[in-house]
Amino acid sequence: QVQLVESGGGLVQAGGSLRLSCAASGRTLSNIVMGWFRLTPGKAREFVAALDRSDNTAFYGDSVRGRFYIFSDNAKNTVYLQMDSVIPEDTAVYYCAARRQYITTMEADYNYWGQGTRVTVSS
Numbered sequence: 055q056v057q058l059v060e061s062g063g064g065l066v067q068a069g070g071s072l073r074l075s076c077a078a079s080g081r082t083l084s085n086i087v088m089g090w091f092r093l094t095p096g097k098a099r100e101f102v103a104a105l106d107r108s109d110n111t112a113f114y115g116d117s118v119r120g121r122f123y124i125f126s127d128n129a130k131n132t133v134y135l136q137m138d139s140v141i142p143e144d145t146a147v148y149y150c151a152a153r154r155q156y157i158t159t160m161e162a163d164y165n166y167w168g169q170g171t172r173v174t175v176s177s
Contacts (some may be wrong), residue, residue, distance in 0.1 A: 056080045056166040058150045063171030066140055074135040074171060076150030087153050088133040090124065091161055092146035101159040105133060113157050140175045147172050
C-alpha cells in the first residue's frame, strides 16, 4: 500500500505561482510513477503531469505544458508540482496519484490517490 498526502493548495492571483507537494509513504518503490490530476465541477478529471521516478521522465497535459513543472525529492519520497503563470482555468482540486511501471495519462491506471488540495486562481 502507498499513502499519498497533498499540500500547498490555496488562493493565488492570475500570473502568479504555487507549488503543490505530494508526500508518499508506505510501500514506496523507486520505480513508482507519480502524477497529478485535477478536477473541476462539471468536468472529467484531467491529467496534469506525471513523473517516472526511475529515470526522471516527465509528461505533461496540453493545457499546462510550458507552465507547470513536476519534480521529485526521492530522499523525502515527495513529488512537487510547480505551477507558474497560472490562469483562472487552473482553478481545481488537484489530486496526487501513483502507479507502478510506466507513465499513463488515464486516471483508471493509477492505483493510489491522495485526498486532494484545492487551488483557486483569481483574475
